[in-house]
Amino acid sequence: MAILPILQFEEKIVEIVEKNPVVVIIGETGSGKSTQLSQILHRRGYTKSRCIAITQPRRVAAVSVSRRVAQELGVRLGEEVGYAIRFEDRTSEKTIIKYLTDGVLLRESLSDPELRQYSVIILDEAHERSLNTDILLGLMKRLIKLRQSNLKVLITSATLDGEKVSRFFSNCPILNVPGKLYPVEIQHIPETPKSYVEASLKAAIDIHVREPEGDVLIFMTGQDDIEKLVSRLEERIQNLEEGSCMDAVILPLHGSLPPELQIRVFSPPSPNCRRFIVATNIAETSLTVDGVVYVIDSGFVKQRQYNPSTGMYSLDVVQISKVQANQRAGRAGRTRPGKCYRLYPSMVYHDIFLDATVPEIQRSSLAGSVLYLKSLDLPDIDILNFDFLDPPSSESLEDALKQLYIIDAIDEDGSITNLGRTMAELPLEPSLSRTLLEANECGCLSQALTVAAMLSAETSLLLGQSKSNDKKRKQVPSNLPNGSGWGDHIQLLQIYELWHQTDYNIDWCKENNLKVRGMMFVKDVRKQLSQIMQKMAKGSLDVKISKRWKEGPDYRALRKALCSGYANQLAERMIRHNGFRTFGFKSQLVQVHPSSVLTADEDGMLPNYVVYHELIVTTRPYMRNVCAIEMQWVRPILAKLDNMNVSKLSGGTNQSNEKIQVATVDLPKDADIAKPSIDDTDSRILAARERFLARKINK
């Protein structure tokens, strides 16, 4: 076996780690950093009294890399070398080298903020800049000050990003470890194409006709474009003259493809046959396809972004970064010298592409992360000034604080509440954690556990349907329950309860077009959540799914619990039509997503009030996953919204101590609701909200 490049650097690495608390390692693909760094430090005595942690952004990586290291050291996995991922801890007292996902390490620091069991923490693949890695980077900066004498931190990064990480850690040394990639010839096209599907098609055919054997990997943005390109490519290749070139197979590859179709790319190709793999960025890092010699890079990727000023998510096609472009190109040089065809001018690469992808922390809602940091109780840390490698905007942090305040996770001074502490223990978004705690009070914990678990997996539940399939497939009427008109949360609950009644039958999932793996995941999450809840309650709670349909048909308790959890995600229907306005600082006009099962009354009107799981902008702003709630539950929440003072929430550096006085929100009593003058009611709530919106609350 050829010696991995990193081993030639062993002395250098050890020397530099000895002298410095933090080191940045630029390890190119194939350098062996993920498997070797831990072993080198182990050989040099870093595991004598404590162990080495290596984080990975993905579960499969943690498992497969630890397996290899165990093998190389000749030990049984789970003993000296182990891994810890959600639902699976394969470590023991003997473990001295531990691979874990970055999320698991964050959870560990909840119970031990100084992470005393580790002598070395290696943040691997830090250039991917997952939300969790970024938080860990901030925590590490603090930890090395606290544990200067007995903690070493190693961060692996990409070429273009290393300097920045080094600056973040007071100019710590950077060590370059070359990889084992073959050279990749890069070609740019002179003009930005009108359609990258067409441009990819042309590039692919050119390769097929002119270039020697070797598979082609094409990076597209999503399922739609992939299917379009696959069918165009099939058509073109069939029309090529018989015998003019070798055979070809065309394989789509994206996340919503069923696993049995995904693995087709791993079976070796038949001889004299070229494979075209048309993929999303799943092939950039998550899946490695062997045999690729040519890469066609569209230069685009789909990215989910959160806008803190509107509270809305959108899924946008954006330009990739230089780091990403290089990563894609590198996929052509794994087995021999390759070529990468970039469907954009080199000027665009140099002058327009960002060096690195905008980190997730600047593209997500931070409510969960802020709550997590608050719960760590770091004495010297003010969340708004937390030392992030790339700080999120203050708008985004304030948005998180407001959300946390409305659901009682922090008080008006921005300090974490007891409720908030409990919420941080749960591996859920704050809204769902809050729902669980409220549900426990209302006696519907079992149902809420199910809803929370179902929502954690929601996008991977329904079997992927593509447009082309839809046309072919007859619309089979679904036998699944419909939420009894109350909305999507209730439907998710009903689906799971039906599955439970079949004793978690796999065929039942298939018959109902539900992804088996998704449903099994829900089962695991539900179990984990109920265990955590029981542990926190220090006793047994009612988490069993009742076989009897004991509750009335209105799911009142559960909907009330959801209303508390989603107090920051409330919307009110507008008068005489089915548009909604959201409550809160940033009132938005939105609609119920057409996929929702929420039903209208006999006059065609939707419920007056709903909570929503998320706002997503596609062709329009939509509320996804909504649940009908009652107006009287809304009143206290509005009062709370009205009393919010953002400058106090954010730690109040310029505390004027002057609480803005507002008249109490004057909502009708329950009695008024029975005989409504709806317009009047609406206008009063509207007025209260307008007053609220009109106030300018600045820092």
Add this chain to the structure above:
DNA sequence: GAGCACTGC
């Protein structure tokens, strides 16, 4: 009356 890239606790 729409459409969904990829992860993870």
